[in-house]
Amino acid sequence: MSDLELLTKSIPEIGRLLRSGQLSPVELTTLTLQRIEELDIQLNTFITVTHEKALEGARRAERELRSGLDRGPLHGVPVALKDLIDTAGIRTTCGSRILRDHIPEQDAPLGRNLEAAGAVLVGKTNLLEFAYGIVHPDYGQTNNPWDRTRTSGGSSGGSAAAVAAGLCFAAVGTDTGGSIRIPASYCGIAGFKPTYGRVSLEGVFPLSWSLDHAGPLARSSEDARLLLEGMLGKKVPAVEVDLKGLHFGVIQREGPEVEPEVVRVFDAACRALQSAGAEVREVEIAGLELADAALLNVLFPEASLIHQRWIAERPEDYAPFTRTQIELGFTIPATVYLRAQQFRRYLTRQFLQALSTVDLLISPSVAWVAPHEDPAVAGQEGSAEGRRSAPHNLTGLPALSLNAGFGAHGLPVGVQIIGKPNAEALVLGVGTALERLLPEAQKVPPLALA
């Protein structure tokens, strides 16, 4: 078996090798660190690679597994964290110049839980500055493993590209308007935004308190489930879903911004569901066209409050358009913000009404395949990019992007499954079932095969 085959196995498969003694956690981590060394210069996925901590964690996992202590599916498995998640003694930059030397004293609880589950932290991944939609020139863009001239998406692009390229088995991201699901879609992997509040955000640098979520990115929905369990420190049941008789409601299939190849892949995924016995039909969500405006009218003021001291004292340290977006938040009246908050409750009622007639909703994850650069949040393109992901930040409903196929340039196309509040297990189970129906979509990028 080649190193590449090892490094792109599923978490259950790699776990079997670790437990059978065919592979040790130290060997696996060493191979992973070597691959990071080889590929990161092309991809720019990591801001900090934690060599020593990784090898120390791998040695501990090796001792424990040999002595019969088994911490579960993530024991000895290399993972990564987006670099806005606090790690004790390891710098946490948020992709910014402002926090370039920031070293937290404590781990975020989700990181502590992963360590307790035996996961091996190999590094902190690159992101858009403060997760706010813009690359900071000090760090640069994370390139897409499927085409290095394109972006891996944002803001959790480093996590997505690292997973897709086999530089770790899973990674944690955060999602305020699509920042897990957009890069997952661009990189051809699974990215899951759980229900709002499900994962603790303590020790995770905020972008917008009422919209922020943390969640897993992985090469399959099942691996995402396992990482989510590790983040939570408790079970997320593996649901074996029979698609026969399940009802899916299609939303946001069309729109002027949607590329034809995205519709083609999306329709093929819907046909696959139908062939497995599911019912698929269009549903309407009243007011959905206002979600773009509502998102920004919530996001901008919340983000600006978080940055109020730094934007006054050192505005030049932000990337130019991050600065503009932060300034914008100071000009939005409280009534505009609160109306947008009211709209979120209205929109959620519309979604729950639709979900009383179908089991799940399904849409394209993004209107297009990976572009060459990330569009700014505050702009037509930025709104169009997040049009299919951001509504679920407004409502807080769980939403999963999984790879459903490839477009004209051989670039991945994601499909999004949305469930009722706290339906994590069902959404991920449906993701697994759909991935089984689309085996040709579950492959690693050519970069990883080089």
Added chain:
Amino acid sequence: MASGPERPLTPKLVAQMAQLAGLSLSLERSAELLPVLEGLFEGDTKIRALELGSTPAVGPTWGGGDE
């Protein structure tokens, strides 16, 4: 530069709004914000037309109901 009859926006007004919220902005930077801000206010006007009345603005978006 105006956003329409309902909420006319000028760089000076934008700078004053930012100042009231605690941030000093030059007129030049305020002018750069105008096009985006106009779009945000247009969106708000459409949301206002929904007449959401006493719909809550805080708390769980789905009222705390489970799966």
